[in-house]
Amino acid sequence: MQSFNLRSILRPHILSLTPYSSARDEYTGTIGVFLDANENPYGSVVASVVRHSERSDDSDYNRYPDPHQWAIKERLAPIKGVRKSQIFLGNGSDEPIDLLVRATCVPGQDTILIMPPTYGMYEVSAAINDVPIIKVPLMSDFQVDTSAVLAAITDKTKLIWLCSPNNPSGNLLQRDAIRSILEAADHSLVIVDEAYIDFADTSSWTTELDTYPNLVVLQTFSKAWGLAALRLGMCFASEELIQVLNKIKPPYNISAPTQQLALKALAHEAGKNEMVAQILEQRRQLVEKLRSLPAVRAIHPSDANFLLVQFDKAKDVFEHLIEQQVIVRDRSKVILCDDCLRISVGTSAENERLLNVLQNMSSVPVTGELPLATGEAASKPELVSNA
The missing domain is CATH 3.90.1150.10 (Aspartate Aminotransferase, domain 1)
Incomplete structure (x- = not known):
């Protein structure tokens, strides 16, 4: 995969985009007199109705949250066996799905490739962004028709979506098929959606991130971790791609309560x-x-x-x-x-x-x-x- 060049598949204006710089980007410390973000200095309404003796950091919502969720990434990285710079956290997995489409696909020109039956948001996100969709159905055993997929990839195919374990069939996709696609698709990102990986007796594709620069892995806190109401998704990829996603995401995409609860959950992996x-x-x-x-x-x-x-x-x-x-x-x-x-x-x-x-x-x-x-x-x- 030495020939893969992420810059070549990004939309040109993304490369030159100047991202929004939030107050917490300009000063990353946690101590000081914070007069930079136009926040309410007296605290939140939630905190004001809690007796002073019961107050904690969990009820102080008047300050903006960490825009890069570093505390979560510090704790999550060793659990997942990745570097914290390889982690993007989104508002559910739907946010990185949408951001990947917007970062790479020129509306009406570039395409995504999906393998139905599969998770419906790949198609919905593409449709919202006016991106044509190539469909190569799975075979009758819900496995990848590898030869048909490889034949369907063109120089306009920017994203290839693989759901493993697959939704709605529930089965893992064969690793050899995914590997063949990763090796052949030198002008596409190959996304392996592992929302259900905790229930499968296999290793995650996150172990292959350093081998395949075009590999992206999605996971979630919604299933095994039991945190569906928080809407917190995980995206693992090369440092270069993670930087792009951070560049185009909303400034404070993960709320403070979500970050606090996720940290508590990560302390109880057992x-x-x-x-x-x-x-x-x-x-x-x-x-x-x-x-x-x-x-x-x-x-x-x-x-x-x-x-x-x-x-x-x-x-x-x-x-x-x-x-x-x-x-x-x-x-x-x-x-x-x-x-x-x-x-x-x-x-x-x-x-x-x-x-x-x-x-x-x-x-x-x-x-x-x-x-x-x-x-x-x-x-x-x-x-x-x-x-």
Whole structure:
């Protein structure tokens, strides 16, 4: 990958852009009389209603937050095995997704490449920015059609999106396929979205950042860390690309409360790992019990915290679950996901509720046999093999 040149794929005006310089960029200290940012010197409304004896830094919101979130990056870098200069933190993963499109793609000219079925925001972000989209569907086993992807890459392809573990199918994409794309796409950024990587028995692609300068890895605090309400996403890339993202992001894109809570979470990585273990055990049990239900036709293998399940008459099953206030995701209209519902792994009690509703269904008629995703007949639903 020595031939990869990031400057050659950035939009020309991004290279010469003068970024906004915030007050906290010009003075990075934490001690002093702060009269530089037009803040309220008396504190926040939140702090004013808290008894003085109970006040803490957590309730002082009158000062702007660290625009580069250095405290989080200091703690996160050793956990992820990267340098803090290789980390960008965004308002959810959606922010770096959008920034990557805006940094590289000239509207109406450059393109992105996606592999459906996949996470929908890649396409939405491109559409918002008027960027054409090339679609190369995954194969029937939800793996990358490597030859078709390589054939579809042009000199206008600026971003190639790979979701692994994939959403909505749940499976890891084969590393050899991703590696082939990284090595061939010498004029594109290759983004591996690892939102669900904590639930997979594999190493992150962050270990390859120094090998592939065109590699970008996305992760999130929303899933395994249980912090979806905070909207905090992680982007790992070369120092050069991280500098570009910092150049074009909003000045204070991560709020002070979010930074404070993320720091507290990072001090309890063992707690996150314990929750992941519980989810994986619940996933195992859920698969086992779903296989016994007559309406279930196939359960796709999952490396994530959800299952893609094929049902007889999935739309009717979905509506019945909604009536019983059991909320799953209908993916039956998505390519390769005919009659499939996406089911997040819940707690033991939540999973039992789901299973009881499915077991007691009487209003959903079961029609003719549907083939298993493997194309083989069986007496009961089987896990679909991706081998």
